[in-house]
Amino acid sequence: DAGVIQSPRHEVTEMGQEVTLRCKPISGHDYLFWYRQTMMRGLELLIYFNNNVPIDDSGMPEDRFSAKMPNASFSTLKIQPSEPRDSAVYFCASKIQAENSPLHFGNGTRLTVT
Amino acid sequence: AQTVTQSQPEMSVQEAETVTLSCTYDTSENNYYLFWYKQPPSRQMILVIRQEAYKQQNATENRFSVNFQKAAKSFSLKISDSQLGDTAMYFCAFMKRYGTSYGKLTFGQGTILTVHP
Numbered sequence: 214d215a216g217v218i219q220s221p222r223h224e225v226t227e228m229g230q231e232v233t234l235r236c237k238p239i240s241g242h243d244y245l246f247w248y249r250q251t252m253m254r255g256l257e258l259l260i261y262f263n264n265n266v267p268i269d270d271s272g273m274p275e276d277r278f279s280a281k282m283p284n285a286s287f288s289t290l291k292i293q294p295s296e297p298r299d300s301a302v303y304f305c306a307s308k309i310q311a312e313n314s315p316l317h318f319g320n321g322t323r324l325t326v327t
Numbered sequence: 328a329q330t331v332t333q334s335q336p337e338m339s340v341q342e343a344e345t346v347t348l349s350c351t352y353d354t355s356e357n358n359y360y361l362f363w364y365k366q367p368p369s370r371q372m373i374l375v376i377r378q379e380a381y382k383q384q385n386a387t388e389n390r391f392s393v394n395f396q397k398a399a400k401s402f403s404l405k406i407s408d409s410q411l412g413d414t415a416m417y418f419c420a421f422m423k424r425y426g427t428s429y430g431k432l433t434f435g436q437g438t439i440l441t442v443h444p
Contacts, residue, residue: 316374
């Protein structure tokens with residue numbers, strides 16, 4: 214079990230550029246979550262998927278953010294155009310369907326927008 | 328909507344001593360799960376312990392145990408025999424057991440724990 218794999222680990226970009234964060238969940242996991250962590254707001258859920266279908270995207274800040282899960286083994290979170298206030302650590306997590314199963318987190322992507 | 332509150336932004340403890348981190352939550356649900364996650368400086372999120380709300384017995388995992396008070400909506404974490412490697416930010420989290428938003432974790436603000444040698 215390789216765990217949840219996120220790439221890149223760090224991303225530095227200029228304001229206005231497009232940023233794509235990638236996630237490979239644990240094989241066999243039915244749920245995939247995107248969280249954002251900042252000092253001011255803590256850990257916020259952006260969006261989550263069940264069996265590749267978006268279930269709740271109410272946490273997506275605005276139209277500049279979009280997420281896709283084209284198959285069970287891959288998801289992307291895209292920011293276009295990026296802004297300095299998007300600077301944060303973005304976590305991907307996955308879990309199985311079973312009731313009390315916990316979320317397994319990736320190591321996160323630290324995004325810095327200058 | 329559920330809310331999770333951790334009222335201690337920072338805590339410190341001497342190595343080998345015991346420390347308790349507080350967490351309260353607000354929900355109208357009767358069936359749910361509670362978790363404690365640890366985030367060391369490496370920023371990896373690591374599950375420490377979980378509790379099913381329908382179980383009265385408090386969960387334990389080696390040096391980690393919880394005091395779950397359902398009526399008071401309180402879920403504290405006790406770390407016994409603290410070790411330097413326990414230095415991390417600790418997050419309390421809530422998850423519904425059924426219905427809409429099942430699977431979604433709501434986190435508290437976190438408590439930074441420092442273990443001193």
